[in-house]
Amino acid sequence: MENKLEFTEKQRFTQWWLWLLLSAVMIYAIYNYIEDRQYFSTLELTLSIALPILIIILFLSLRLETKIDEHGISVRFFPFQITFRYYPWKNIKKAYVRKYSPLGEYGGWGIRLGLFGTGKAYNVKGNQGLQIILNNEKKVLIGTQKQNELKSYLENLKKV
Template sequence: MINKPEFTESQKFSQWWLWLLLFSVMIFTIYNFAENRQYFSTFELTLSFFIPILLIALFLVIRLETKINEQGISVRFFPFQITFRYYPWRNIKKVYVRKYSPLIEYGGWGMRRGLFGIGKAYNVKGNKGLQVILSDGKKVLIGTQKFEEIGTFLLKIK
């Protein structure tokens, strides 16, 4: 069997400030309801406990997965996308790595749409990504923590 080159990357939300914020909200919410429990029903108290826990669980399972091979580029933002979004090379006009501003260009991290035709972005952290310009002019930016590795891989397979 021939070993075909493939680049893969899986990223998660691992920023310390995000986790501090999530746990702070959870602790504040639970404390606030515990201190004022006489004003709330059992359902509201139960909900106030489980919503922050579910939010933390969601952030634990969210991951951005990227695969690049000789056929094209695949990306998915699990669990919001169960299947990969596939971009074959024949539909890609240009691809390159670049620095970008997640907040200014796309309004933050996650699955985002930029304003004024800037395109779609998939990112979880950082400010480096793979810019894909499709044949129809649409743009997709895929965040990466393997900035140099992805650039080297693209040179190798082209």
């Protein structure tokens, strides 16, 4: 019987300050329309209200998904990536959980290209991630909110 161990994680942008900022932008746009409605064209009205709504819808649909099994690591940042990016274990030199600085190392959150050789990052919040070093020395960091579970999973996977 084959061992079907799998680690999965789905993350979303749930930071209160982000939702407060998005809501404030929308309220500001509506307030400006009410105060200066005689100066707004139909296009300006549409953009000032629809654009913040579309941005909120985008943030509601964003999610970082990670799947790890005995074959490799898969990650996607939906809706920007429809299919998973797959890293087979045979192409991975090292994988471990570490603390990182989203702003300092990668310039923020999302799908990011890091500075000074830190590689690519997929993250939505926090400062813990799965650091992958590929055989070709390229680096990929995947943010996690389940660092203890992920550490245990990686340790158990080595025994499989």
